[in-house]
Amino acid sequence: MRDQIHKILAQARAEKISLDSHRMLAEAVYAKNIMTSIHGVSPYVALYGRHPSILKEMEDSGLSLVDDSSGTHKHATR
Numbered sequence: 001m002r003d004q005i006h007k008i009l010a011q012a013r014a015e016k017i018s019l020d021s022h023r024m025l026a027e028a029v030y031a032k033n034i035m036t037s038i039h040g041v042s043p044y045v046a047l048y049g050r051h052p053s054i055l056k057e058m059e060d061s062g063l064s065l066v067d068d069s070s071g072t073h074k075h076a077t078r
Contacts, residue, residue, distance in 0.1 A: 001028055001029075001032065004028040004031060004032065005024050005025065005028045008024050008027055008028060009024060012024075030044075033047075034052045
């Protein structure tokens with residue numbers, strides 16, 4: 001937990017984001033609860049019964065329609 005808080009603090013400083021200690025602790029506990037897995041279930045899923053949305057969809061749905069099967073930059077669009 002301490003290591004996670006130090007990483008959050010370092011990243012916040014690098015991005016010039018102001019976070020108080022309560023917010024950093026909350027983010028560290030949240031990350032621990034969603035990333036830890038015991039018998040294939042995280043504490044977050046055990047408590048709430050659903051999976052958290054950690055990462056949003058990063059690829060635009062329209063990009064998969066682009067034909068990039070040929071050329072020198074094959075699959076560069078993705």
